[in-house]
Amino acid sequence: MALVYLVQCANCGTDATMRCVACMDAPEYQPGDSVGSVYCNRDCQKAHWSNHKARCRALGQRKKLLRTANILKAALLTYREVMYDVDLTKIQFQDGILYLHQNQRPITTRSKRGLFPIHLTTNIDHKEAALANNQCTTAMALLGRLTRKLLEGETDPLDYHLGKLGFIFYRGSLDYRSTGHPYWKATDSNKARSGSRL
Ligand SMILES: [Zn+2]
Numbered sequence: 001m002a003l004v005y006l007v008q009c010a011n012c013g014t015d016a017t018m019r020c021v022a023c024m025d026a027p028e029y030q031p032g033d034s035v036g037s038v039y040c041n042r043d044c045q046k047a048h049w050s051n052h053k054a055r056c057r058a059l060g061q062r063k064k065l066l067r068t069a070n071i072l073k074a075a076l077l078t079y080r081e082v083m084y085d086v087d088l089t090k091i092q093f094q095d096g097i098l099y100l101h102q103n104q105r106p107i108t109t110r111s112k113r114g115l116f117p118i119h120l121t122t123n124i125d126h127k128e129a130a131l132a133n134n135q136c137t138t139a140m141a142l143l144g145r146l147t148r149k150l151l152e153g154e155t156d157p158l159d160y161h162l163g164k165l166g167f168i169f170y171r172g173s174l175d176y177r178s179t180g181h182p183y184w185k186a187t188d189s190n191k192a193r194s195g196s197r198l
């Protein structure tokens, strides 16, 4: 079913349905904060451009960041799926906690890499959690160049940080909030100049 947006033209105020494609469907950071502009025709869109430009660019960057994040996530998970190095024996979800049962590897032996044991779970979230567990350093090493490439022109070089993340990986007894994690911070290169917020 095609969605029809009946709203007012950002330029002249009459009923309008033509959404600015550059900023439509941008992800929300706060509820309702990603609404793009709608116009009744191209002339109104052109006339309104100088007003809309900064916001359009900021919303467009949100889309680009989300697209980048999705690509990076897919790249890491794909790599892990064929180069998995944990001897998993069971994946169990109980009382809000995901348990990854595994055979301990003697410290003197090298880890074997191979296909992820997909028969252990049918739950995509559990599989992704097992693939991504403890991979923060690998992700940094593996995805740095790709990240820069995907964000080319949009950001200053990525800053490397080692710090605390403000969210919880698991509920229950495992809580990584106080653990140091490496991460990148991408800064909008135009932010300082224009004052626009991503
Ligand atoms: Zn109009």
Ligand SMILES: [Zn+2]
Binding pocket: 020, 021, 022, 023, 024, 036, 037, 052, 055, 056, 057
């Ligand atoms: Zn726009």
